[in-house]
Amino acid sequence: MKISPWFNTHRLFSIALFLGGVFATQASDTKHTVNQPSILTFGVVPQQAASTLARKWSPLLAALSQNANFQLHFATAPDIPTFEKRLAKGVYDIAYMNPYHFTVFNESPGYQALVKEQGKKITGIIVVQKRAKAQSLSDLDGQLLAFPAPAAFAASVLPRANLKIKGINNQIKYVGSHDSVYLAVAQGLVAGGGGVKRTFKTMDKEVTKQLRVLWETPGYTPHAVAIHPRVPVGVREELMIKFIQFSATQEGSMLLQGLGFNPFEAAKSSDWNDVRALGLGGFSQPLETNDK
Incomplete structure (x- = not known):
């Protein structure tokens, strides 16, 4: 049977459209993957019950994640010793930790100071x-x-x-x-x-x-929001800016007040030298590497 030239041309055109659609979809998927925000685990020292911390911190983390190149996911631990073990292993990408924790885990695994509360001394x-x-x-x-x-x-x-x-x-x-x-x-x-x-x-x-x-007690430099060195510099800088600018909005101010926080400011490792001066050293007992 003889196939008309029109049929061949039509069939080739249809195939071209199909393949073009496939490649366009793949390109779109690839672009979407590249632009997907980083998922960052934000660990909070368990000073209070996990349910209380999640209720108070999750709105703040969600607001910080808006229109950002990252998404902050709340995390904590069943108790403070477990939190310390996870910091030692670098489980959290970012963590809200007490001043002593920062001096220890700044050394290893190398958490870097991001922000702290303005004009605040912890007592x-x-x-x-x-x-x-x-x-x-x-x-x-x-x-x-x-x-x-x-x-x-x-x-x-x-x-x-x-x-x-x-x-x-x-x-x-x-x-x-x-x-x-x-x-x-x-x-x-x-x-x-x-x-x-x-x-x-x-x-x-x-x-x-x-x-x-x-x-x-006397007052000392307060808790640190610190970030693991594996987090890209660009994400770190973006997050710092968002923390600092957060209190300039009505929503941000209300969320900070709900946590009992002052506005945040940029921080550096030397801010905690007053804690280092106490000569507390590392933990009296080696931190285990496995959660129990």
Whole structure:
């Protein structure tokens, strides 16, 4: 059977259109893949329950991710020691960590300072029940005290160091988070416990109305938002700018207020030299590499 030239031409034209569509789709897919934002894990030190942190931090991270070349995904850990192990392994791309954590994990695996709160000094507190007889630290001598974790800087390291300097001896119980400390004190399970003003202010009022602040530490450079060295420089600079500009918007100001934060400013490693000057060194116990 003889096939007309028209048929051959039509068939070739159809094939050309089909292949053109395939290549165009592949090119579009490739372009889309290239332009997809980086997924970055943002770890938050578990000073409070994971559900509380997720509720407070997720809107902030979502706002920072808008129209950006990255998407920030909230993450935390079951307790502070587990958070420390994950920092040691570099699990988080970015992390909100306490001042002592920064001095340790800036050394290895090399987290770099990104931003910190403007005009903020972090202070630790020791709280007792509102009706407790204790009026000074010496009144807690020999008593059982609760702290979040051994390396919780303001809520544990500073209060314990001051108690030791003053010759006050205590039994110590580590309970995993600031919230757990406040609950333990309110329920009378311990005579007192360590925390920080920010978590005390944002804790459930039904708990904090049963407590009072007995003592406060001197102030130090606050928590760091620090970034792992594997994150590209361009993403790091974009994220820093977004953090700094965030408080200029009404939405940003409201989200920061919800977290009890001041506006952010650019930070550098030397900002935490006041913490390094304490001579705390590394962790007293080697950090394990496996979560348990």
